[in-house]
Amino acid sequence: MKAIRVENPGSGYQLVVGDIPRPVAGEGDVLIKVAGAGLNRADIAQSMGQYPPPPGAPETLGMEVSGEIVEVGSTVTEFRIGDKVCALVPGGGYAEYCVASSGCVLPVPAGVDLVDAAGLPEVHFTVWTNLMDSARLQPGESVLIHGGSSGIGTAAIQLCATRGHTVFATAGAKDKCAACEKLGAARGINYREEDFVAVTKEATRDKGVDVILDMVGGDYIERNFRALARQGRLVNIAFQGGMSAQVNFGLMLMKRLSFMATTLRGRTVAEKTAIRDALARDVWPPIAAGRIKPVIDRVFPLAEAQAAHARMAQSAHIGKILLKL
Numbered sequence: 001m002k003a004i005r006v007e008n009p010g011s012g013y014q015l016v017v018g019d020i021p022r023p024v025a026g027e028g029d030v031l032i033k034v035a036g037a038g039l040n041r042a043d044i045a046q047s048m049g050q051y052p053p054p055p056g057a058p059e060t061l062g063m064e065v066s067g068e069i070v071e072v073g074s075t076v077t078e079f080r081i082g083d084k085v086c087a088l089v090p091g092g093g094y095a096e097y098c099v100a101s102s103g104c105v106l107p108v109p110a111g112v113d114l115v116d117a118a119g120l121p122e123v124h125f126t127v128w129t130n131l132m133d134s135a136r137l138q139p140g141e142s143v144l145i146h147g148g149s150s151g152i153g154t155a156a157i158q159l160c161a162t163r164g165h166t167v168f169a170t171a172g173a174k175d176k177c178a179a180c181e182k183l184g185a186a187r188g189i190n191y192r193e194e195d196f197v198a199v200t201k202e203a204t205r206d207k208g209v210d211v212i213l214d215m216v217g218g219d220y221i222e223r224n225f226r227a228l229a230r231q232g233r234l235v236n237i238a239f240q241g242g243m244s245a246q247v248n249f250g251l252m253l254m255k256r257l258s259f260m261a262t263t264l265r266g267r268t269v270a271e272k273t274a275i276r277d278a279l280a281r282d283v284w285p286p287i288a289a290g291r292i293k294p295v296i297d298r299v300f301p302l303a304e305a306q307a308a309h310a311r312m313a314q315s316a317h318i319g320k321i322l323l324k325l
């Protein structure tokens with residue numbers, strides 16, 4: 001089958017279409033004929049040789065797919081051949097066929113295009129588990145989402161706005177801030193021109209925000225502590241601005257803050273299945289009702305995976321970049 005191969009892993013990596021054996025579904029798996037594959041920033045890191053797939057995962061890039069089930073494992077009862085689904089996978093998505101653990105599979109929500117559904121799993125698994133499981137977001141609380149126009153950000157803003165939270169979102173350009181507001185943010189904050197601490201403090205009458213979802217880290221850590229309300233929770237899913245920082249932890253002490261950081265990819269299937277079940281219960285219905293939409297920036301043919309990566313590396317996008325098989 002056709003699949004993308006990374007040649008010369010490192011800063012000058014090339015993505016080329018190659019031929020690899022078609023995978024086979026194990027007993028608890030399904031085999032998906034891929035219609036769409038979502039791009040994630042981790043795919044760039046993996047291509048640069050900086051983020052190897054977890055043990056046992058396919059070498060091929062791609063952490064989420066949509067498509068049609070063509071094989072089911074012997075112990076799988078909840079899916080059938082012919083079902084249209086999307087799935088979180090530990091690798092192997094940039095290919096014609098991809099194996100997924102059945103516990104990481106969800107139906108394509110009503111009204112969502114089959115290819116576009118490839119942009120749903122990674123963002124919604126990540127946003128849900130970080131905001132709900134880790135940060136324990138409560139009804140009525142306010143939220144600051146950094147990188148609001150990212151794939152993750154566009155999902156997080158919509159989820160929080162739909163559930164009635166006041167949402168603030170940072171982004172690096174005027175049109176990106178406008179996109180955040182259109183998705184439901186009360187205020188898009190251009191982080192190149194404005195101080196998110198001052199803006200959120202003013203908007204909350206000096207109380208601060210209850211929860212922050214951050215993908216920047218570095219000097220944002222202390223600034224996030226300053227932007228948080230008493231007993232606020234900060235959860236990091238990436239440290240694009242730096243893994244180290246000089247931080248005044250006295251702020252944590254005085255405000256009784258919690259600071260967490262998590263990754264999704266290395267979790268067990270059982271842990272991912274618990275998130276999948278929560279999504280099926282609480283997130284897929286508002287998606288099917290059209291209240292949360294996949295935000296698709298651009299769809300590239302598989303053979304143009306290199307151009308798709310370049311667009312993500314330049315941060316030219318708003319929402320998800322997808323590959324179409």
Ligand SMILES: NC(=O)c1ccc[n+]([C@@H]2O[C@H](COP(=O)([O-])OP(=O)(O)OC[C@H]3O[C@@H](n4cnc5c(N)ncnc54)[C@H](OP(=O)(O)O)[C@@H]3O)[C@@H](O)[C@H]2O)c1
Pocket residue numbers: 039040041042122126146147148149150151152153170171172173176191215216236237238239240241262263264265312315316319
């Ligand atoms: N831990 C996990 O389990 C997990 C899971 C999924 C994703 N992630 C991580 O989450 C991040 C988002 O993923 P994605 O796929 O949605 O990537 P993406 O669409 O490429 O988003 C990256 C975002 O970071 C924003 N950003 C960069 N510097 C910033 C700054 N100083 N202030 C505010 N925003 C800033 C960019 O905003 P501008 O374009 O406006 O500059 C862009 O929106 C990535 O770093 C990814 O690796 C982690």
